[in-house]
Amino acid sequence: MLISDLEHNSVYRPVAALAKEGKITYQIVPVAVDDQETVARFRAAMRPNARAVICTIASNVTGQILPYREMAQLCRNRGVCLIADGAQACGILPISLEKDGMHILCTVGHKGLYDITGTGVLMTDGTFPIRPLMRGGTGSASRSPDQLDFLPDRLECGTINVIGAASLHAGISFVKCRTVQGLYQQESYLCKLFCQVVSDTSEIRIYREPHVAYVPIVSFTVDGALPEETAMWLSQQSFCLRAGLHCVPLAHEKLGTENGTVRFAPSAFSRETDTLWLAANLKNYVNILKNHGNLLKKLCDMLQ
Numbered sequence: 001m002l003i004s005d006l007e008h009n010s011v012y013r014p015v016a017a018l019a020k021e022g023k024i025t026y027q028i029v030p031v032a033v034d035d036q037e038t039v040a041r042f043r044a045a046m047r048p049n050a051r052a053v054i055c056t057i058a059s060n061v062t063g064q065i066l067p068y069r070e071m072a073q074l075c076r077n078r079g080v081c082l083i084a085d086g087a088q089a090c091g092i093l094p095i096s097l098e099k100d101g102m103h104i105l106c107t108v109g110h111k112g113l114y115d116i117t118g119t120g121v122l123m124t125d126g127t128f129p130i131r132p133l134m135r136g137g138t139g140s141a142s143r144s145p146d147q148l149d150f151l152p153d154r155l156e157c158g159t160i161n162v163i164g165a166a167s168l169h170a171g172i173s174f175v176k177c178r179t180v181q182g183l184y185q186q187e188s189y190l191c192k193l194f195c196q197v198v199s200d201t202s203e204i205r206i207y208r209e210p211h212v213a214y215v216p217i218v219s220f221t222v223d224g225a226l227p228e229e230t231a232m233w234l235s236q237q238s239f240c241l242r243a244g245l246h247c248v249p250l251a252h253e254k255l256g257t258e259n260g261t262v263r264f265a266p267s268a269f270s271r272e273t274d275t276l277w278l279a280a281n282l283k284n285y286v287n288i289l290k291n292h293g294n295l296l297k298k299l300c301d302m303l304q
Contacts, residue, residue: 001026001052002045004066005254006059009247011085015054024051028250031059033209035067043074052081057089061251061261062207063191063217065093072101081128087111090121091175092184092215097123104128109164112183114171114268119164122155130155174268183268187216190266190275194218197279203286207255219261222282224289227260230282234262237281241265 003015005028018024029045032038042053053075057068068084075082084102086095091112097105105123109115124130135147136157148154175183195218198204203223208214222230231243244260245252252260266275 001054002029002042002050003054004028004056005030005250006056006061006064006066006248007054007250008056008060008085008087009249011054011056012248012250030254031064031066033212035070039067039070039074042071046074046078046080050078050080052083054083054085056085056087057093057095058215058217059248059251060088060217061246061248061255061263062219063088063214064209065089065213065215068102069100072103075103076101088215088217091171091180092187094180097125104130109168109171112175113168114174115168116164119161119168121168124151126151132157134158178268184216186268187266187270188214190270190272191216191218191264193272194264194275194279197276198282201283201286203289204282207257207261216266218264219255219257220264221257221259221261222286222289225285227262230262230285233285234278234281239278239281 001015001024003011003026015024015026019026027045029041032041042055046053053071055066055068055071058065072082072084074080081104082102083104083106084100086105086107088111089095090105090107091114095105103125105121107113107121109119109121110117113121122130132147132155134157138148138153138156139160140153141148191214195206195208198206198220205221205223207219207221221227225233227243231241234241241262241264243262246260246263252258255261264278
């Protein structure tokens with residue numbers, strides 16, 4: 001099994017657990033800045049006994065979009081199952097199981113699909129059968145003592161989360177109304193605006209590379225402060241940004257951000273004025289840290 005070095009713990013931990021149980025072996029393939037290099041690395045790592053590739057469509061740390069269509073074609077050419085993680089891409093990019101070529105697509109409801117938390121979606125083209133993790137009541141063919149062999153019942157034991165499904169339907173309807181392209185353009189504009197405004201402040205480091213495609217996410221750190229400290233200060237100014245490892249230790253090992261980053265991820269409800277005010281407050285935070293550092297230095301000099 002092959003996974004990328006940008007995978008969420010929802011991929012990394014199950015894969016690692018299966019490897020510890022001796023059921024699989026796996027290799028972590030580094031994602032490059034250049035898409036063709038990324039595909040070439042997966043191609044080189046794909047041995048004859050490879051059964052599956054698990055690959056995020058877009059990193060939830062940096063927002064980098066991986067060459068998922070090319071990866072799907074590579075896997076189809078080799079007869080390998082491609083499982084795509086669309087958590088950070090669905091609702092933002094025009095993802096299509098059929099057109100893009102992946103075999104299995106997994107995503108969450110609470111991000112780009114504007115659903116409540118605790119919901120998710122699994123889609124398959126049926127090429128590779130999925131065995132159920134649990135067996136139990138499905139509400140259909142109840143006379144059979146065996147787990148059903150047709151989808152979705154085969155994978156849906158117990159009472160269905162009707163509220164979550166209704167919420168997901170409403171979220172998808174909202175995305176369709178605003179359009180995926182419209183949401184991507186709006187949110188990407190806010191990310192670019194944020195990067196532009198803080199670009200003259202060297203103490204703010206943005207984790208983006210030129211000529212790389214990103215979904216609307218910006219990860220950054222501030223010199224002299226832990227990500228949690230920065231996020232806490234911003235929360236006191238009424239901004240809610242997530243800080244830390246974002247459940248992706250592999251990505252932070254790659255970035256060299258052992259303490260994680262702060263993540264700016266605008267939504268359909270974010271405004272240009274909010275973004276400008278966030279950037280201004282962040283630059284003010286840098287000045288506060290500078291003044292605090294200068295004060296400490298003066299005190300130390302006075303005590304010597």
